[in-house]
Amino acid sequence: MTLQEKDSRYLWHPYTQHKTSQTPIAISRGEGALLWDENNKEYIDAIASWWVNPFGHSNKFIADAIYKQLTTLEHVLFGGFTHEPAIKVAEKLMEILPKNQQKIFFSDNGSTAVEVAIKVALQYFFNKGEKRTTIIAFENAFHGDTFAAMAASGISFYTQAFQGMFIDVVRIPVPVKGQEQVSFEALENVIQRNNCAGFIFEPLVQGAAGMVMYEPEALAKLIEICKENKVLTIADEVMTGFGKTGKTFAMDYVDADPDMICLSKALTGGTIPMAITTFTQKVFDAFYDDDINKALFHGHTFTANPTGCAAALASIDLLQTDEMQTNIERINKNHLEFQKKIESHPKVITARILGVIFAVEIKSDSKESYYGSMRTKLYNFFIENGVVLRPVGNIVYILPPYIMTNEQLQKVYKTIEEAIEMV
Ligand SMILES: *Cc1c(COP(=O)(O)O)cnc(C)c1O
Numbered sequence: 122m123t124l125q126e127k128d129s130r131y132l133w134h135p136y137t138q139h140k141t142s143q144t145p146i147a148i149s150r151g152e153g154a155l156l157w158d159e160n161n162k163e164y165i166d167a168i169a170s171w172w173v174n175p176f177g178h179s180n181k182f183i184a185d186a187i188y189k190q191l192t193t194l195e196h197v198l199f200g201g202f203t204h205e206p207a208i209k210v211a212e213k214l215m216e217i218l219p220k221n222q223q224k225i226f227f228s229d230n231g232s233t234a235v236e237v238a239i240k241v242a243l244q245y246f247f248n249k250g251e252k253r254t255t256i257i258a259f260e261n262a263f264h265g266d267t268f269a270a271m272a273a274s275g276i277s278f279y280t281q282a283f284q285g286m287f288i289d290v291v292r293i294p295v296p297v298k299g300q301e302q303v304s305f306e307a308l309e310n311v312i313q314r315n316n317c318a319g320f321i322f323e324p325l326v327q328g329a330a331g332m333v334m335y336e337p338e339a340l341a342k343l344i345e346i347c348k349e350n351k352v353l354t355i356a357d358e359v360m361t362g363f364g365k366t367g368k369t370f371a372m373d374y375v376d377a378d379p380d381m382i383c384l385s386k387a388l389t390g391g392t393i394p395m396a397i398t399t400f401t402q403k404v405f406d407a408f409y410d411d412d413i414n415k416a417l418f419h420g421h422t423f424t425a426n427p428t429g430c431a432a433a434l435a436s437i438d439l440l441q442t443d444e445m446q447t448n449i450e451r452i453n454k455n456h457l458e459f460q461k462k463i464e465s466h467p468k469v470i471t472a473r474i475l476g477v478i479f480a481v482e483i484k485s486d487s488k489e490s491y492y493g494s495m496r497t498k499l500y501n502f503f504i505e506n507g508v509v510l511r512p513v514g515n516i517v518y519i520l521p522p523y524i525m526t527n528e529q530l531q532k533v534y535k536t537i538e539e540a541i542e543m544v
Contacts, residue, residue, distance in 0.1 A: 123147065124159050146504070151178025154525040156509065166509045167533045169522045172328065172360050174391030176439050177524040183390045183435040190431035199227065199424040206430030213437050214399065217369050221378040222399040226417075227425040231359035232265025234383035234396035235321070237419055238355045239269040239288070241381065241400065242319030245353060245407045248415045253318040255289040257311055257352070262292075263329030264321060264357055273321050276329060278491050291315055295327065296339035308343055312350045319380075320347050321355040324371035325475060328360035331516035332480035334473050337374040344377035353404065354379040359396070363387040364440055364449050364523065367476030380404055390436035395429035448523040452477045455527060456519075459534045468541050480518040483541055490514060499540050508536045 124147035134145055147159040154177060156164045169175060176183065190206060197204055211225050228234055239256060246253040258264070258273040265271065271280050272287035280287075291311045296304035311317065324340060327333040347354045356379040361371035365387070368374060372382065381404065385396035408417050423429075439445055456479040463481060464472045470482040485495050496512045503510040510517060510533070517537055521530065 124149075143501075153177040154522045154529050162507065164504075164507050164509050165525070165529050165533055166522065167525075168509060168511060168518070168520050169387075170391055170509075171386075172365070172520050173386045173389075175364060175387050175523045176390045176436065176445070177522050178391075180390060180392075180439075182439060183392055183432055186431045186435035187392060187428055190428045194427050196423070196426050196428065198422075200420060204425070204427050204430075206427045206434065207425040210397075210430045210433050213434060214397070217437070217441075218382065218399060219370070219372050219378045221401050222382060223402040224400040224405040226398045226400070228396045228398065228421050229394050229423055230265070230396050231357075231383065231385035232267040232270040233421060234359060234385050234398045235264045235270040235273065235355075235357055236267050237398040237417075238357075238381045238383050239273065239319065239321065240419055241398070241404060241408075241417060242353045242355065243288075244417065245404060246318050248407045248410070253316040255291055255311075255315040255317045257308065257317055257320040257347075258290055258292055259295045259322055259327065260292050261295070261327060261330040261333065262321070262323060263327065264323075265359075276491065289315070291317075295333060296335045296343065297333065298336070301336075301339045301342070304339065305342055305346065308346050312346070312352060317350070317352045319353040319355055320344075321357055324356045324358060324361055324379075325366060325374060326361055326371065326478060329513070331482075331513035332473065332478055332518045334475055334480075337376065340375050341377040344375070344379060348377075353381065355381045355383065357383045359383050359385045363436070364445070365476050365478055365520065367449060367453055369440070388436065389429055389432035390439065392432045392436075393426070393429040395426065395433060445523055449477055451527070452521060452523065452525065452530065455530050455534075463534075463538065463541075466538075466541060468544070477523060478518065478520050480516055481537065481541075483515045483517065483544060485515045485544075495544055498544055502540045502543055503536060506536045506539070508533055510537070 125144045129144055148156050149159050150157045154166055156166050226237055228237055260275050262275045264273040269288055272290050274280055275292055293307040294300055294304045344354050356372050358370050362384050380401050382399045389395050408415055456474045460472045460474055463469055468484050470484055472481040491514055493514055495515050499512045
């Protein structure tokens with residue numbers, strides 16, 4: 122039996138309708154931007170394995186750091202204990218995060234990072250004795266699949282079975298070009314009509330919505346409105362963090378600082394599941410009290426896992442090398458050239474870029490749904506041609522590992538051009 126055949130006996134895959142989808146491809150090896158399946162077919166990983174892997178597969182530098190940590194202290198509980206790797210991650214993040222961030226809380230994945238942020242926003246006001254229970258989020262947001270994160274998410278595919286079971290969330294339009302004023306007014310209205318605790322947003326790029334982009338000035342204005350109304354702001358940088366937008370964090374473009382930041386995905390270079398939520402001193406102080414009831418009663422068994430911390434430290438070291446910064450600029454330049462070439466194509470609606478993120482919207486006769494027929498056709502074409510890309514409806518995006526070579530990038534572009542001709 123092949124791995125593919127064995128897989129279907131017991132395994133249940135994420136976001137998968139097993140009756141209609143093809144069996145998953147069994148990957149046996151990865152190196153740099155490349156993956157090989159059990160038949161030794163080669164694939165270019167053009168989406169960094171769901172945006173987690175900026176430095177390439179089987180990275181030796183991170184692997185060595187993990188091995189060293191595993192053979193020194195693999196794990197210790199973080200309740201009542203601490204350790205150097207966690208302290209070092211905190212110190213390192215303080216150097217690179219927006220200056221107002223002062224406290225960091227560990228968890229395991231992007232959804233839990235968001236879950237923590239939303240719970241903190243709600244308990245912040247509970248602790249102050251103020252009734253504020255509504256969370257504000259963007260239309261078509263994606264913040265993860267646990268309950269509070271899902272409540273904040275606006276893509277119906279992920280949430281439709283659970284409507285009516287969520288915390289209170291109200292949605293405002295994304296301030297894409299031309300819609301800024303509408304978005305600002307919506308936020309002001311929402312704040313007037315509800316007891317709002319927090320506003321959660323994906324800064325500058327909505328990943329799962331299909332790399333929808335908006336300007337830093339618009340986000341700064343939305344944050345300012347929240348500040349005037351004492352609504353806590355939560356920047357979900359799970360996708361955008363650690364260089365993807367061309368700066369370390371998307372918030373580095375924005376002339377306003379959030380109260381909380383959620384990090385995961387590229388945090389450990391795609392090696393060990395880990396997430397962090399960061400906070401201002403003001404937020405922390407609302408929990409700091411003689412009364413134990415005001416503490417944050419949230420934790421996960423593997424909180425601040427030392428091995429994960431060692432991977433995070435090695436990853437941030439890699440990100441900060443000149444070589445990696447040059448790579449990010451190089452990929453951005455390549456994207457800009459490809460955009461010029463492709464945006465006038467009769468089948469292209471628009472192409473957009475931020476940092477290493479590239480997205481192209483393809484014309485379609487019908488309104489393409491998230492997992493619609495065009496998406497399936499495109500996806501299969503890419504896989505046949507040895508390129509891992511997961512289109513969102515009629516939107517094809519690239520989010521390559523930073524170490525992807527120019528040659529590999531050109532192959533990805535060429536395959537996308539062929540796909541556009543094909544559909
Ligand atoms: C992926 C993602 C999440 C959820 O992260 P998981 O690790 O999949 O739980 C949350 N927010 C954003 C912006 C994401 O892209």
